[in-house]
Amino acid sequence: MTCNNVLFPELSMFLNRMVRIMIEEIEIEKGMVENLKSLFKGIEKFLKHAEELADLLKKLINYLDRKSSKGLKFEGIIYLEQLLEDFLKKVNKIRDEPYPFNEEFIGKIESLVQKLNTKISERKNHYLKGFFKNLCMDLEKYGFKIRFKHEYLIEIENLYVLELDRSGKLKLWYGLNKYCTLQQYTLKSKKLGYKSIHEFVDEIVKIHKELTSQRYKTKDILSNLFNAYRFVLLKENKEMGEDVPIIDVYPYYVMLIQDEKFRRNPSKKNFQEYSLAFFSYDIYRLIKENALQISDYKFSYKIALRQDIIEKKYIWIPDDNTGDGIYISRIAFVKRGEGDEHK
Numbered sequence: 001m002t003c004n005n006v007l008f009p010e011l012s013m014f015l016n017r018m019v020r021i022m023i024e025e026i027e028i029e030k031g032m033v034e035n036l037k038s039l040f041k042g043i044e045k046f047l048k049h050a051e052e053l054a055d056l057l058k059k060l061i062n063y064l065d066r067k068s069s070k071g072l073k074f075e076g077i078i079y080l081e082q083l084l085e086d087f088l089k090k091v092n093k094i095r096d097e098p099y100p101f102n103e104e105f106i107g108k109i110e111s112l113v114q115k116l117n118t119k120i121s122e123r124k125n126h127y128l129k130g131f132f133k134n135l136c137m138d139l140e141k142y143g144f145k146i147r148f149k150h151e152y153l154i155e156i157e158n159l160y161v162l163e164l165d166r167s168g169k170l171k172l173w174y175g176l177n178k179y180c181t182l183q184q185y186t187l188k189s190k191k192l193g194y195k196s197i198h199e200f201v202d203e204i205v206k207i208h209k210e211l212t213s214q215r216y217k218t219k220d221i222l223s224n225l226f227n228a229y230r231f232v233l234l235k236e237n238k239e240m241g242e243d244v245p246i247i248d249v250y251p252y253y254v255m256l257i258q259d260e261k262f263r264r265n266p267s268k269k270n271f272q273e274y275s276l277a278f279f280s281y282d283i284y285r286l287i288k289e290n291a292l293q294i295s296d297y298k299f300s301y302k303i304a305l306r307q308d309i310i311e312k313k314y315i316w317i318p319d320d321n322t323g324d325g326i327y328i329s330r331i332a333f334v335k336r337g338e339g340d341e342h343k
Contacts, residue, residue: 059083074131074168074187077124084113084120124166128152131187131197132164138201144208157208158325159318172204174211174277176325179316182207182277211281216257218291221282226294226333228252243302243332246315250279276315283328284318297333304329 091110132152139146139156147155152164160182161173168187174180185200216224231252232244254274262270286292292299304314304327314329 074124074127077120077127078168080116080120081124084117088113128164128166128168135164135197135200138197139204142201142205156204158320159208159211160204162204170200172207174280175316177316177327179280180276182275211277214285215278216282218286218289221286222291222294222299224253224256225249225283225286225299225331226297228256229331229333240297241332241334243300243330245313246301246328246331247313249331250276250315253279280315280317283315287317288320293336294333296335298336300332300334301328302330303327 088110091113129151136146136148136154144156145158149155149161154162155176156162158176159174161176161178162170163173164170170185170187171181172183172185174182183203185203228249229244230240232238232248233240233242235248236244238244257274258266258270258272262272286299308314308329309327314327317326317328319326
């Protein structure tokens with residue numbers, strides 16, 4: 001912002017001209033000129049902040065005038081929050097500078113902004129509560145079993161965690177311990193505009209259908225898991241029956257499920273994505289259906305220790321008995337009759 005665009009251009013032009021005349025036409029001490037220059041720069045900086053403050057105040061007043069009769073929607077609440085945050089930053093900038101600015105006036109501005117912030121926060125809480133409540137009701141209409149953990153967080157079908165934060169972001173995790181993110185939504189999307197609750201629910205239904213559908217037969221899951229396990233044994237120079245980290249098995253498993261198209265041309269467009277959530281759910285199916293035997297071997301696993309969980313060297317698996325899921329860190333295929341560590 002230049003001197004010509006400040007809030008009081010006449011004052012700025014006068015000061016500029018006065019300094020120039022003193023330098024060029026009046027013989028005065030150099031130190032006095034420098035002091036005048038410094039004073040001018042300080043006043044110019046103050047005027048710049050004052051104009052920015054006035055612009056923000058004007059935006060705030062205009063927005064409130066437009067919305068007063070229509071009522072604020074969520075996007076308006078977010079906009080006002082940002083506007084008030086910027087406004088207070090400008091006020092603090094003026095306060096931090098050694099300007100002869102009326103402290104009482106600044107206090108009145110801050111008091112007004114705080115009152116507005118309180119009202120906006122109340123409106124925002126009211127909106128978010130209503131949105132999340134209606135979202136949960138729609139999920140129940142689709143047959144989902146939900147369990148409230150707190151006001152803006154629910155567990156769904158003992159498989160997912162859904163949480164809404166105060167910025168309007170909705171996050172869906174797989175695993176009751178928030179094992180991995182499945183999807184993130186925002187109440188405002190630049191491409192899609194402001195979504196309806198039904199659109200959010202439809203996307204969650206789609207994700208659940210993809211996860212729980214039978215992508216592969218259990219015998220194929222077990223076979224691929226067995227072969228992926230053998231690859232890790234070979235890599236780590238271990239014997240059949242020894243356990244290996246399940247996280248190390250996962251990438252080999254993903255490669256084994258790729259189809260002929262990828263094998264002929266292993267490009268990104270031919271790659272079949274297979275998330276950790278899919279891997280977890282397919283292992284859950286093996287355990288649930290007790291499809292653990294392959295040839296002379298039986299699938300076995302070890303429950304993760306605390307350190308495994310801290311280092312994220314585990315996979316979360318749903319569990320029908322506890323509802324909380326189990327944490328598997330290592331797996332093996334042990335020969336029948338030699339004992340197994342399956343838990």
